[in-house]
Amino acid sequence: MNINEVSKKLDISKDTLRYWEKIGLLPPVKRNASGYRDYSDRDANWVYYIKALRNAGMSIERLLKFVHLYLKDIDDLDRRKELLIEQRKELLAEIAKRQETVDYLTFKIDHFEEHVMNQKDENKGE
Amino acid sequence: MNINEVSKKLDISKDTLRYWEKIGLLPPVKRNASGYRDYSDRDANWVYYIKALRNAGMSIERLLKFVHLYLKDIDDLDRRKELLIEQRKELLAEIAKRQETVDYLTFKIDHFEEHVMNQKDENKGE
DNA sequence: ATAAACCTTGGAGTTAACTCCAATGCAAGA
DNA sequence: TCTTGCATTGGAGTTAACTCCAAGGTTTAT
Numbered sequence: 001m002n003i004n005e006v007s008k009k010l011d012i013s014k015d016t017l018r019y020w021e022k023i024g025l026l027p028p029v030k031r032n033a034s035g036y037r038d039y040s041d042r043d044a045n046w047v048y049y050i051k052a053l054r055n056a057g058m059s060i061e062r063l064l065k066f067v068h069l070y071l072k073d074i075d076d077l078d079r080r081k082e083l084l085i086e087q088r089k090e091l092l093a094e095i096a097k098r099q100e101t102v103d104y105l106t107f108k109i110d111h112f113e114e115h116v117m118n119q120k121d122e123n124k125g126e
Numbered sequence: 127m128n129i130n131e132v133s134k135k136l137d138i139s140k141d142t143l144r145y146w147e148k149i150g151l152l153p154p155v156k157r158n159a160s161g162y163r164d165y166s167d168r169d170a171n172w173v174y175y176i177k178a179l180r181n182a183g184m185s186i187e188r189l190l191k192f193v194h195l196y197l198k199d200i201d202d203l204d205r206r207k208e209l210l211i212e213q214r215k216e217l218l219a220e221i222a223k224r225q226e227t228v229d230y231l232t233f234k235i236d237h238f239e240e241h242v243m244n245q246k247d248e249n250k251g252e
Numbered sequence: 253a254t255a256a257a258c259c260t261t262g263g264a265g266t267t268a269a270c271t272c273c274a275a276t277g278c279a280a281g282a
Numbered sequence: 283t284c285t286t287g288c289a290t291t292g293g294a295g296t297t298a299a300c301t302c303c304a305a306g307g308t309t310t311a312t
Contacts, residue, residue: 003289015271018290023269034278036289056227057183057220060269081238088231091224094183098221101182105214112207129259141301144261149299160308162259186299259308265301272295279288 001039010047017047025050025060025067056091127165136173143173151176151186151193182217 007014020026026046029037039047053063066083073079108115133140146152147163152172155163165173179189192209199205234241 013271014289016269019270031290034289036278052227052230054269056224077238081235084231084235084238088228088235091228091231095221095224095228098182098217098224101178102214102217102221104178105210105217109207109210109214112203112210139301140259142299145300157260160259162308180299253312255310255312257308257310260306262304264303267300268298270296273293275291277288277290279286281286282284 001044003037003039006039006044006047010044010051012047012051020047020050023060023064025063027071053087053091057094058087058090062090127170129163129165132165132170132173136170136177138173138177146173146176149186149190151189153197179213179217183220184213184216188216 001009003014003017006012007017017026021029026043029039029043032038050063054060066087070080070083073083127135129140129143132138133143143152147155152169155165155169158164176189180186192213196206196209199209
């Protein structure tokens with residue numbers, strides 16, 4: 001698969017694919033005789049995985065740390081599995097943060113009339 | 127309350143407070159005789175609210191739209207309540223996006239051994 | 253009354269994550 | 283073979299959201 005195919009298939013710009021590779025978010029992709037990138041299925045899966053986590057809001061800096069650890073422990077499968085679990089845990093923390101704000105909004109919405117009354121009372125005192 | 131008190135109480139830098147006000151994320155704060163900001167309780171609540179949504183990952187651009195609509199419909203309380211509900215809906219969508227990725231990771235984790243086997247099979251074929 | 257510690261502003265600098273560009277080379281059709 | 287349309291690179295430009303700074307005025311403690 002050349003860069004254009006991957007770009008279209010996974011809906012990621014070619015510039016972004018090259019950028020991710022340059023900074024080490026993707027392992028180096030093989031080249032053909034004329035120096036063009038030739039993505040294997042595994043490369044494409046990796047891209048898909050990075051895309052999913054970027055889309056879920058994980059920063060590149062954080063992802064880079066995981067990627068480096070993941071590539072380092074090439075033979076320690078338990079460790080690799082742990083890394084996935086850790087990554088999931090971080091996403092769950094992000095969800096919890098948002099859920100807190102949802103709860104806050106829900107409170108505001110449910111007490112909206114009351115809230116407005118209080119503001120009127122405040123105005124009286126000014 | 128002066129800027130330093132608000133900054134400490136809500137754990138937001140003074141620069142950020144001034145920045146938010148400058149771009150219109152906070153309504154203009156009253157000044158005392160020498161031009162220093164003097165935050166009312168309502169100002170502080172507003173800051174708290176903005177902080178909560180920024181913390182939940184909502185962009186300033188998106189928040190600005192809400193703030194402008196909110197300030198525009200100063201007397202339309204139903205509309206204001208709707209805006210809060212809309213904002214909550216957007217946060218819930220962000221949560222759903224992250225949850226999808228959590229599910230993807232869970233799948234990877236639960237099928238980890240199997241996944242590794244497949245990779246070995248792939249290698250055989252190369 | 254003077255130093256230290258505040259506040260103000262406009263504007264410059266920073267970081268993340270792309271995005272675009274120019275120069276150059278390969279590839280495929282008329 | 284010539285043109286059109288891909289690919290490559292290094293590096294410059296962009297956007298978001300701060301963050302810092304300098305120059306100046308104010309408040310507080312000694």
